[in-house]
Every structure is written in structure tokens, then in C-alpha cells.
Amino acid sequence: MSVRPLRVGNASGFYGDRFAAMREMLDGGELDVLTGDYLAELTMLILGRDRLKDPARGYARTFLRQLEECLGGALERGVRIVTNAGGLNPAGLAERVRALAAELGVPARVAHVEGDDLVARAGELGLGAPIAANAYLGAWGIAACLREGADIVVTGRVTDASLVVGPAAAHFGWGPQEHDALAGAVVAGHVIECGTQATGGNYPFFADLQRDGHDLTRPGFPIAEILPDGSSVITKHPGTGGAVTVGTVTAQLVYEIAGPRYPGPDVTARLDTVRLEQQGPDRVRISGVRGEAPPPGLKVVCNGMTGFANEMTVVLTGLDVEAKAALVETQLRSALAGREPAHLSFRLTGHGDPDAETQQGAGRHLRIVARDTDPRKVGRAFSATAVELALATCPGFHATSPPGDARPDGLSIHVASVPADLVPHVAVLPDGTRLDIAPASVTRPLAELPAPAPPPPPPAGPTRSVPLGLLFGARSGDKGHDANVGVWAADDAAWSWLVHRLTVREFGRLLPETARLPVTRHVLPNLRAVNFVVEGLLAPGAGVNPRPDPQAKGLAEWLRGRRVEIPEVMVP
Incomplete structure (x- = not known):
């Protein structure tokens, strides 16, 4: 040996x-x-x-x-x-x-x-x-x-x-x-x-x-x-x-x-x-x-394929962006009547300011995603129909790409x-x-561990609203349909605040997208860390869920950017 x-x-x-x-x-x-x-x-x-x-x-x-x-x-x-x-x-x-x-x-x-x-x-x-x-x-x-x-x-x-x-x-x-x-x-x-x-x-x-x-x-x-x-x-x-x-x-x-x-x-x-x-x-x-x-x-x-997909992204600029998006959706669904894909989603992203200093800053993206088991319903005819709206829809309409073909749809995970x-x-x-390798001869079913005793609560006194990430690190990723967010503290004082204040309820308040889903918190005192598992956030899988971040890689940074009340004595 x-x-x-x-x-x-x-x-x-x-x-x-x-x-x-x-x-x-x-x-x-x-x-x-x-x-x-x-x-x-x-x-x-x-x-x-x-x-x-x-x-x-x-x-x-x-x-x-x-x-x-x-x-x-x-x-x-x-x-x-x-x-x-x-x-x-x-x-x-x-x-x-x-x-x-x-x-x-x-x-x-x-x-x-x-x-x-x-x-x-x-x-x-x-x-x-x-x-x-x-x-x-x-x-x-x-x-x-x-x-x-x-x-x-x-x-x-x-x-x-x-x-x-x-x-x-x-x-x-x-x-x-x-x-x-x-x-x-x-x-x-x-x-x-x-x-x-x-x-x-x-x-x-x-x-x-x-x-x-x-x-x-x-x-x-x-x-x-x-x-x-x-x-x-x-x-x-x-x-x-x-x-x-x-x-x-x-x-x-x-x-x-x-x-x-x-x-x-x-x-x-x-x-x-x-x-x-x-x-x-x-x-x-x-x-x-x-x-x-x-x-x-x-x-x-x-892993399975859920069918075929195609998408178009339209830029909407200036005033009344939500109303413009609603008009585009109404017109496209009407134009696709009788051949609308099984799944057609419209997602408005960004936070354009009509009074922005640049045109790009005044715009928002409307992402239109079509999915179906029949590639004909989501092929070039679908994207061409979206482009056909160009002169008949809301002012300033323009697409980020020409019409494209359907692609095999991504991942469904079980x-x-x-x-x-x-x-x-x-x-x-x-x-x-x-050489056949035998499975483990001794096994033990998984079971939850009892919650560890928490440290003393954080000090009382005046607080200051600061981004969570000023004191805490976090990293996130995907596990099938679920998202994982680990958050850790660098010292004992921050750890005390973290374990007492960043509860499942507070996590849901900071990340409203998760509030409707089952969330489990696990505590890891030796690492001064808590880990949140968000069930179903990424369903039906990393390749096909409609989130702009389908593998939840940025979820932790969104959390770190949210403001929380921290005792002033802890703020750097």
C-alpha cells in the first residue's frame, strides 16, 4: 500500500x-x-x-x-x-x-x-x-x-x-x-x-x-x-x-x-x-x-426529446412596450390560426427606459418561442409569419434575426x-x-439529519439596507428540474445573521420567482453555509424550460444583488 x-x-x-x-x-x-x-x-x-x-x-x-x-x-x-x-x-x-x-x-x-x-x-x-x-x-x-x-x-x-x-x-x-x-x-x-x-x-x-x-x-x-x-x-x-x-x-x-x-x-x-x-x-x-x-x-x-422548436426575438422600443407586446401576440396568434404550435410563449425581457440616452437602452426584447412535435408547425413558416407582421404591427418593430428553421427540441429530464x-x-x-464489479454490499437509506443547533442570533441595533452580496457569497446551478443555491458567510458574525435571517420565507421574498415552489433549506455550519433546493424551477429540463437562464447559473447573483437589512456593525 x-x-x-x-x-x-x-x-x-x-x-x-x-x-x-x-x-x-x-x-x-x-x-x-x-x-x-x-x-x-x-x-x-x-x-x-x-x-x-x-x-x-x-x-x-x-x-x-x-x-x-x-x-x-x-x-x-x-x-x-x-x-x-x-x-x-x-x-x-x-x-x-x-x-x-x-x-x-x-x-x-x-x-x-x-x-x-x-x-x-x-x-x-x-x-x-x-x-x-x-x-x-x-x-x-x-x-x-x-x-x-x-x-x-x-x-x-x-x-x-x-x-x-x-x-x-x-x-x-x-x-x-x-x-x-x-x-x-x-x-x-x-x-x-x-x-x-x-x-x-x-x-x-x-x-x-x-x-x-x-x-x-x-x-x-x-x-x-x-x-x-x-x-x-x-x-x-x-x-x-x-x-x-x-x-x-x-x-x-x-x-x-x-x-x-x-x-x-x-x-x-x-x-x-x-x-x-x-x-x-x-x-x-x-x-x-x-x-x-x-x-x-x-x-x-x-433524457428525451420533446419535439421541435423555433424562436424569434422582436425589439420593442420606447413608450407603451407592454401594449406593443400584447398587440404582437394577438396578431401572431391570429395569423397562425389553425396551425398554431402546441406551445407558443411570449416573454418580455429587460427594463427599457423610454427616456434613455441610447436607443438600445430604450428597448426591450419580446422572445417568442414555439414548440411542437410536428416540425412543420415550428419551421420556417412560423418565423416567416412573425416577420410578415413587420409593417402591420406596432411602431418600431424589428427582429434580431431573419426567419430560421425548426431545430430538434432540447432536454426533458426524468x-x-x-x-x-x-x-x-x-x-x-x-x-x-x-470484470464484473459488485454493487455495495452494505447500504443505508438516505434520511434527513436533525437540524444543527444555531449560533447566537445577530446583534440588535440599527440596520442598513445593503445588497446581500456585500457580505455573502453564493453559487447556483441545475439538478434536473431543480435549482440549487448555496450561500455562505466569511466569518462568524455574518454566519449568525445568515442562519437566522435567510429563511425559506425570506429567500422567496427576495426571489419571487421561487416563492410559489417547494423550497428546502439545508444548514452546513462547518462551511458557514446554507443551501436552498428549489423544486421544479427548471422544469421540464435545462434544454427546454422558458427561463432566460435555463440552468440557473445566474440565480445566485440575482440573490446577491437583492437588498436586505444588515446590522450596521456588520457592514464593511
Whole structure:
């Protein structure tokens, strides 16, 4: 069993991330393992469409192009590569990697993990008829491939953190019952899985980092130095941009989670036990993480196409904008009589001022979106009908684009749970041997933890109305139909205010769009954070919901911009 730290870097947080990151990470300093996370719920739909066009596709093709210029260097340095770029076709991508290695004349040992793809069994499992249905596998298939000497491991849909947990388990010889160590690696994996979000990217206090001398022009990608007990240090290569601070790590920790129990196929990590410590410049230690047996079921995400869509955006300027929008809607619905799409929405955005100094400032956008299962109802004829109104409608009418064709509509998401023993988990080793990976033998159903004792209430006295973001950081994102907003405080005084004042009711007051929906608040005292899960805000899914921010990435910044009453003694 090895006792030295394992240095795991990440070079991709999504399909479309910085192309040069793989080379930057390999050239920038010492690594043992380089991971690449290419998958998200929306990505699985994109890959599903690719597979419908060509059954040989269904994987992240960017990875191959990156590897073409990096494979030789990785093998020379002894860096092993673990990636979920296999998407819906890990076997196909693994074969392409072998062919690439042969073309380059390098002896790469390639393995892959499969079994997550349930689309052929969707009906028998009660999952409907999606174009993609994938269970979230764990880390043991990856670990088995690495133990058998793989240089490159390609997976399909595993949990994002498994890309880190698998190498750590193989390196340190952990077993399935070592829940605390596994949970520590899950937390490290969660921190680095989104790439530069851990090193200053998307950080709410980015201006503070800049004032402290950190260059955010091109943040470096993160590294987790994992220790034998599962604790870790988050860092980055020397001389790269960005910063690793308790704040940047906290921001990523509260991103797209739910409650204090963070479930996975191998372990449930207790996020309420996480402790962070700044050990030095760009070094944050994560310790104290406790783990529990995983739940008995595996998360399954099913993606489907809801039909076809088209849209037109019309600019309305000056006075009576609401009345102008109403006229456009009346005229367009009349013109489409008998062939109106099943779903036709009109959304007025912006806050134009008729007395603005510029014409752009005086305008607002009317976004018209049409959806139907029949592409003819939302094709070029639809958008042409909208443009035909130009000389017969409200004054100043103009569109932002010419008529366009229908496009396949985006994502409908159904999240389910399937018993783990119904999902195959197979490690296909470098020599072609197929090794079945058993599901967790000990499981524990998820249950809510009792609410922790709150700190003393904030001081009484005069208050001042200030933006919430003056004192508090926040980050938000999507989880299927739901939105997640994590909010944290930098010190104990602010934490006292946060936990007592930012209740579910106050959250709904500040963000009226959420007030009609079920909202759950979870408290994480060690991180001085609260996490809000807003159910249904993103329904029916990130690809098709009508919000201008369909993945809720800006929801946290809207919250931070809202004004609240803060005790004057706390205001900077």
C-alpha cells in the first residue's frame, strides 16, 4: 500500500471547456493522474442526438483531439488519464484511443468501464422511452482498470467524483467499507470536477481576488493532493492564474448539492463534517470528512426529446412596450390560426427606459418561442409569419434575426432510482478481460439529519439596507428540474445573521420567482453555509424550460444583488 500523496489534476469541467487545458496540466508540473469531466445532464442529450445520427458516435470527440497532441507526453511522464468522455459509447471511444495510440506509435494500455447505459432496458425498468438512460456508476470499475495497469480509463456515466475516487482507491488500496476515506476523496473530487470553478472561476468575490494580486485572465486548473486517510489539499500548478482559497473551495463545495448527506454509489459523504483550512498560498486543506454506507439505489437520468422548436426575438422600443407586446401576440396568434404550435410563449425581457440616452437602452426584447412535435408547425413558416407582421404591427418593430428553421427540441429530464443490483458495472481491462464489479454490499437509506443547533442570533441595533452580496457569497446551478443555491458567510458574525435571517420565507421574498415552489433549506455550519433546493424551477429540463437562464447559473447573483437589512456593525 502506498502512503505518499496522490496528485490528481483535472483538465475539463464540461464538454467545451478550454481545449488547451490537457496540455497545460501535463506541462505545468507533477501529476500522477489527470482527469477530464465532460458530462452533464444536457451533454447526455447532445451525445444521444449524435448517437441517433451515427451509432458509432455518442462520445466527447474533443477528448480525442486533445489526446492526439498529449498522449505521448502523458505516457512519458507516467501520468494516467481517467475520463468520462466515453459518454454513451465508452467502448467506441476506447477503441478510437487504441487506434490513435497505434497511429502515434505509443504503447498505451487502454481500458474502459461500461454498464451504465440502460436505454435498451428502459421499458422493463419503468423508465419510459428516452433516447438516453444512464445510471450513475461508482469508482470501483475505474480502480480495477488502474490496478490492472491501464494508462487510460474511459468511462460512460459515472459520478463526477468517481474520476478521483477510483484512482485514490487503487493507489491506497482502500476497500469498499473504508467510508471515511472514500468520502474524503468524494469531496476532493467534487471540488475539482468543475475545473477552474475551484480556482477563481465564477467566483462571486472575484474583484477581491484581483485586488489581492491574483490574475484571473486565465485561471489554472485545480489539483487534489489526496492523502491515505482521504483528506486532501486543493492546489494548482505554480505560476498559473487564479487562486485557491477557502472561499473558492467553499464556492465549489456548495455547488449543485442538496442536503448534508451527499449520496453516491460507493459512499454517502457527510458534507456537514467537512473542514477547510488555508495552509498557504493556493493550498487549502480538506479534512474531517465522515462517510456512511451508500443508498441501495443508483441514480438514473433519462433524457428525451420533446419535439421541435423555433424562436424569434422582436425589439420593442420606447413608450407603451407592454401594449406593443400584447398587440404582437394577438396578431401572431391570429395569423397562425389553425396551425398554431402546441406551445407558443411570449416573454418580455429587460427594463427599457423610454427616456434613455441610447436607443438600445430604450428597448426591450419580446422572445417568442414555439414548440411542437410536428416540425412543420415550428419551421420556417412560423418565423416567416412573425416577420410578415413587420409593417402591420406596432411602431418600431424589428427582429434580431431573419426567419430560421425548426431545430430538434432540447432536454426533458426524468430522474429515477434503480436498485444497484439491476445495473451491470463492468470493467473491461487492457487485455480485454471483462470484470464484473459488485454493487455495495452494505447500504443505508438516505434520511434527513436533525437540524444543527444555531449560533447566537445577530446583534440588535440599527440596520442598513445593503445588497446581500456585500457580505455573502453564493453559487447556483441545475439538478434536473431543480435549482440549487448555496450561500455562505466569511466569518462568524455574518454566519449568525445568515442562519437566522435567510429563511425559506425570506429567500422567496427576495426571489419571487421561487416563492410559489417547494423550497428546502439545508444548514452546513462547518462551511458557514446554507443551501436552498428549489423544486421544479427548471422544469421540464435545462434544454427546454422558458427561463432566460435555463440552468440557473445566474440565480445566485440575482440573490446577491437583492437588498436586505444588515446590522450596521456588520457592514464593511
